[in-house]
Amino acid sequence: AQSVTQLDSHVSVSEGTPVLLRCNYSSSYSPSLFWYVQHPNKGLQLLLKYTSAATLVKGINGFEAEFKKSETSFHLTKPSAHMSDAAEYFCVVSVSETGNQFYFGTGTSLTVIP
Amino acid sequence: GAGVSQSPSNKVTEKGKDVELRCDPISGHTALYWYRQSLGQGLEFLIYFQGNSAPDKSGLPSDRFSAERTGGSVSTLTIQRTQQEDSAVYLCASSPSSLAGRFFFGPGTRLTVL
Numbered sequence: 001a002q003s004v005t006q007l008d009s010h011v012s013v014s015e016g017t018p019v020l021l022r023c024n025y026s027s028s029y030s031p032s033l034f035w036y037v038q039h040p041n042k043g044l045q046l047l048l049k050y051t052s053a054a055t056l057v058k059g060i061n062g063f064e065a066e067f068k069k070s071e072t073s074f075h076l077t078k079p080s081a082h083m084s085d086a087a088e089y090f091c092v093v094s095v096s097e098t099g100n101q102f103y104f105g106t107g108t109s110l111t112v113i114p
Numbered sequence: 115g116a117g118v119s120q121s122p123s124n125k126v127t128e129k130g131k132d133v134e135l136r137c138d139p140i141s142g143h144t145a146l147y148w149y150r151q152s153l154g155q156g157l158e159f160l161i162y163f164q165g166n167s168a169p170d171k172s173g174l175p176s177d178r179f180s181a182e183r184t185g186g187s188v189s190t191l192t193i194q195r196t197q198q199e200d201s202a203v204y205l206c207a208s209s210p211s212s213l214a215g216r217f218f219f220g221p222g223t224r225l226t227v228l
Contacts, residue, residue, distance in 0.1 A: 036217075044207075044217055044219050046217070090157065102147070102159065102217075103159065104149070104157035104158075104159070107157075
């Protein structure tokens with residue numbers, strides 16, 4: 001079975017400090033992993049995705065994530081938070097062997113303090 | 115062109131009544147997903163249509179839930195004999211098959227069961 005756990009429901013950081021949003025996954029297969037961001041009153045936006053190429057994935061807006069198979073983790077990081085980063089972030093796993101069904105984590109709400 | 119649209123935007127119904135939720139995906143998108151988001155929960159997968167293949171119904175929570183997609187385009191999610199725990203925002207997303215993981219979400223239908 002596939003599942004995603006986002007370890008923090010809420011993260012608060014000061015502007016200009018690093019961001020770490022944690023995600024652990026469980027999968028019987030080699031998964032594809034994604035991070036999405038949802039700003040208030042807007043749709044989901046794809047930040048980055050891992051599909052068995054380089055384990056360090058760079059996305060938009062300065063975000064990146066590292067796939068660590070030994071730790072079954074795919075944590076999202078950014079060196080310096082910006083006020084516009086305040087949003088809800090979802091970690092997602094998908095496996096082609098189960099028909100590309102997408103499994104979403106429960107989300108992490110990021111607050112950026114001026 | 116237009117994005118994914120859903121109707122109605124809000125639906126209030128009495129327990130035991132049937133409801134139909136509609137999704138118009140982006141033209142040409144072969145994949146269509148239904149999710150729901152309950153208060154404090156992550157996105158919960160319901161059903162997935164891909165082209166002319168049999169839909170993946172594994173996420174439907176009970177036999178009161180059903181969905182169809184006519185002509186590979188418009189989809190209708192039907193909930194029979196609604197219960198209070200069905201109250202949630204029901205989200206539809208479409209995806210072009212060539213861009214795995216790139217979702218285009220509709221604005222959702224907020225369902226309230228009294």
